[in-house]
Amino acid sequence: MELFSAFTDALVRIFHPTILLVTFVSTVVALVFGILPAISGALVCILILPFLYGMDPFIGMPILCALFSVSCMGGSITAILLGIPGDNINAATVIDGFAMTRKGQGGRALGLSLAANILGALASIGISFLLIPMIVPIIMTFKTAEMLLIIVVALLFISVLTKHNRIKGLIAAGIGLLLSCIGYQASTGVARFTFGNLYLYEGLETPTVLMGILAMPVLLELHATGSTIAPSDMTGAGRLSELVGGMKELLRSYKSIWFRGSVIGYFFGLLPGIGGAACVWMVYGHAKQTSRHPEEFGKGAPDGIVAPEAASNSAHPGDLLITLALGIPGSGVMVVLLAAFLMMGVTPGPKLLIEHTTLCFEMLLTVAAANIMGAALFFFGAPLLTKVTRVSPYYIFAYLIPLIVLSTFVSREYTVDMIVIAIVSLIGLFMARFGFSAPALILGFVLGKMLETYLTLSLDLHGFTFFFSSPASVALTVLIPLTIFFDHIQRFLGRLLHRKVELLHGDDD
Amino acid sequence: MRIRPTGTAYFLIVILIFVLIFLTVSLTYDEMKVKLLPALISAITLVLTVIALTQEFKGAAKTGSTEKQVEETDHKKKEVPLGRFLNAFGWFFLQIAGVYVLGFLIAIPLWIFIYLWKHGHRWWSAVLQGAGAVLIVYLVFAVLLQVELYPGLAWQFFGSHFGS
Numbered sequence: 001m002e003l004f005s006a007f008t009d010a011l012v013r014i015f016h017p018t019i020l021l022v023t024f025v026s027t028v029v030a031l032v033f034g035i036l037p038a039i040s041g042a043l044v045c046i047l048i049l050p051f052l053y054g055m056d057p058f059i060g061m062p063i064l065c066a067l068f069s070v071s072c073m074g075g076s077i078t079a080i081l082l083g084i085p086g087d088n089i090n091a092a093t094v095i096d097g098f099a100m101t102r103k104g105q106g107g108r109a110l111g112l113s114l115a116a117n118i119l120g121a122l123a124s125i126g127i128s129f130l131l132i133p134m135i136v137p138i139i140m141t142f143k144t145a146e147m148l149l150i151i152v153v154a155l156l157f158i159s160v161l162t163k164h165n166r167i168k169g170l171i172a173a174g175i176g177l178l179l180s181c182i183g184y185q186a187s188t189g190v191a192r193f194t195f196g197n198l199y200l201y202e203g204l205e206t207p208t209v210l211m212g213i214l215a216m217p218v219l220l221e222l223h224a225t226g227s228t229i230a231p232s233d234m235t236g237a238g239r240l241s242e243l244v245g246g247m248k249e250l251l252r253s254y255k256s257i258w259f260r261g262s263v264i265g266y267f268f269g270l271l272p273g274i275g276g277a278a279c280v281w282m283v284y285g286h287a288k289q290t291s292r293h294p295e296e297f298g299k300g301a302p303d304g305i306v307a308p309e310a311a312s313n314s315a316h317p318g319d320l321l322i323t324l325a326l327g328i329p330g331s332g333v334m335v336v337l338l339a340a341f342l343m344m345g346v347t348p349g350p351k352l353l354i355e356h357t358t359l360c361f362e363m364l365l366t367v368a369a370a371n372i373m374g375a376a377l378f379f380f381g382a383p384l385l386t387k388v389t390r391v392s393p394y395y396i397f398a399y400l401i402p403l404i405v406l407s408t409f410v411s412r413e414y415t416v417d418m419i420v421i422a423i424v425s426l427i428g429l430f431m432a433r434f435g436f437s438a439p440a441l442i443l444g445f446v447l448g449k450m451l452e453t454y455l456t457l458s459l460d461l462h463g464f465t466f467f468f469s470s471p472a473s474v475a476l477t478v479l480i481p482l483t484i485f486f487d488h489i490q491r492f493l494g495r496l497l498h499r500k501v502e503l504l505h506g507d508d509d
Numbered sequence: 510m511r512i513r514p515t516g517t518a519y520f521l522i523v524i525l526i527f528v529l530i531f532l533t534v535s536l537t538y539d540e541m542k543v544k545l546l547p548a549l550i551s552a553i554t555l556v557l558t559v560i561a562l563t564q565e566f567k568g569a570a571k572t573g574s575t576e577k578q579v580e581e582t583d584h585k586k587k588e589v590p591l592g593r594f595l596n597a598f599g600w601f602f603l604q605i606a607g608v609y610v611l612g613f614l615i616a617i618p619l620w621i622f623i624y625l626w627k628h629g630h631r632w633w634s635a636v637l638q639g640a641g642a643v644l645i646v647y648l649v650f651a652v653l654l655q656v657e658l659y660p661g662l663a664w665q666f667f668g669s670h671f672g673s
Binding site: 165167168170171174175177178181185187188190192193216219220221222223224225394395397398399401402405406409410413415418419421422425426429430431433434435436448451452455456 | 516517520524527528531534535538540542543545546547550551553554557558560561564589591593594596597598600601602604605608609613616617620621624625628629638642646650654656657659
């Protein structure tokens with residue numbers, strides 16, 4: 001009953017004109033900045049921090065919630081239309097979203113993305129409301145060994161991402177992991193692979209690696225081929241009807257993958273430290289592994305958009321909830337939010353859920369409201385935005401190259417980052433040319449630091465028996481060979497089923 | 510029969526060298542915690558690279574020429590000569606070099622002007638677009654986001670010599 005009254009109080013609060021206005025303005029800002037590459041939700045939240053000192057949390061929180069939850073929606077627009085992820089969390093959408101755009105189906109891809117995004121966010125907020133009373137004990141089940149095994153499973157999904165040549169996929173992942181080792185080692189502070197260079201002490205920046213490996217090969221190809229992103233003869237592409245068609249298509253044909261993407265995304269959002277950037281690749285791998293047409297992935301498969309987009313927006317409420325419940329930030333953006341909470345006099349932890357339930361509900365409801373507002377802006381703005389795909393490639397190259405160089409610099413204002421992106425772009429170009437998986441490298445790079453932290457901790461705590469330290473870790477250990485041999489198991493079961501059907505037919509005869 | 514290595518084989522050799530460097534350097538660290546992951550990963554990647562390289566050469570030996578056994582993924586990219594990609598990369602590198610020397614506020618409009626002009630745009634249209642772009646960059650990044658845009662080596666040099 002108390003929970004219900006807290007919920008209604010929060011509902012009344014978010015419909016207050018001031019809160020609505022603040023949420024709307026923050027949503028517009030988040031959407032606009034989300035479109036800019038390398039300007040992530042976290043960065044926008046950082047920039048707003050100085051203005052939050054002493055602000056009433058009931059006004060400050062909606063600003064932050066709208067900023068961090070809607071920026072990924074803006075990022076999917078550039079990921080789909082230009083092949084440039086607006087944020088790390090949109091990186092997986094590039095693969096099939098941009099491929100669809102190149103086939104002249106940008107509007108359809110945006111429709112699928114929009115529906116997956118908004119439905120994913122709303123569903124996960126619903127789950128959050130239900131989970132609030134029991135969240136802490138659930139999360140406590142996942143300790144270091146389980147987290148390590150989850151990361152290993154996620155990395156093994158890589159082999160699925162490059163089915164035509166798994167070895168190349170694993171090599172790419174290995175390179176990603178090795179690149180993540182550059183810089184100081186977290187638990188000892190020892191500098192590795194820096195060769196005496198102070199710049200490398202902090203390691204390579206994720207946005208720089210993302211842009212170099214994913215975005216730059218696309219841009220270089222645009223210049224090299226001299227053709228527009230989408231076929232220029234498809235004049236009808238990108239209409240509002242196409243967008244609506246894409247949204248309807250999700251409800252008609254991709255409900256199952258949307259649901260699985262949302263649940264997995266939400267689950268990974270709950271796990272401290274994993275973050276949305278890694279989870280979208282895991283969901284992408286899962287979608288490909290379970291698809292009836294895995295060969296379509298990379299060439300414009302709708303499930304390749306639906307799954308990561310559902311996961312990206314579902315991860316946010318889970319991420320927020322766990323930060324509120326445990327006071328442990330689940331991702332980079334949550335570190336910023338945690339700082340903002342403390343600045344406004346709110347201390348996250350189990351007590352917050354009990355003592356400030358209304359504030360927690362208000363935050364979740366603001367995420368929902370901001371997503372609805374963001375979706376409306378996205379919906380009406382998309383037809384105009386799809387026109388970009390038929391613009392001369394030289395225009396796109398002329399404007400995006402300076403923007404990428406600038407965004408790389410903006411991340412930490414180091415000029416050396418610009419040299420790094422040039423080198424990484426060259427690697428990305430050759431990887432794309434010789435069939436090495438770019439997503440595999442990115443996933444390895446994103447998960448590398450976490451893998452190392454959990455590996456050393458697990459070995460310290462359990463030795464090599466960490467595989468069997470709890471029922472959850474045993475289940476995950478069993479999942480490892482299942483992931484590796486999923487194809488073979490699927491084929492074996494298929495053959496078995498086929499034989500049984502044949503036998504049954506034989507009996508009938 | 511003489512086997513000509515493919516681009517993939519050359520790239521794998523580069524990876525092999527890269528991984529070997531990582532493995533050698535990681536083994537020089539004293540603490541187990543520091544060397545465990547890089548040594549483990551580089552050893553695994555080394556083995557995988559050797560396997561991939563062997564497959565590449567075996568395939569080449571079967572077909573006689575490695576050029577015939579190009580992968581499906583390579584196929585599309587092969588249609589566009591590598592030179593064109595390198596030309597595009599040259600433009601990208603020119604922008605980076607320009608920013609280093611002249612700073613963002615000069616290099617961006619100048620680069621946009623040269624690039625568009627070279628690609629068939631009228632000179633006044635290229636100038637206007639360059640100016641518009643730098644105005645937006647200045648307003649968004651310098652004014653709104655309060656980012657200190659890099660002024661460039663030339664500006665720093667002249668600033669220190671003629672500034673005071």
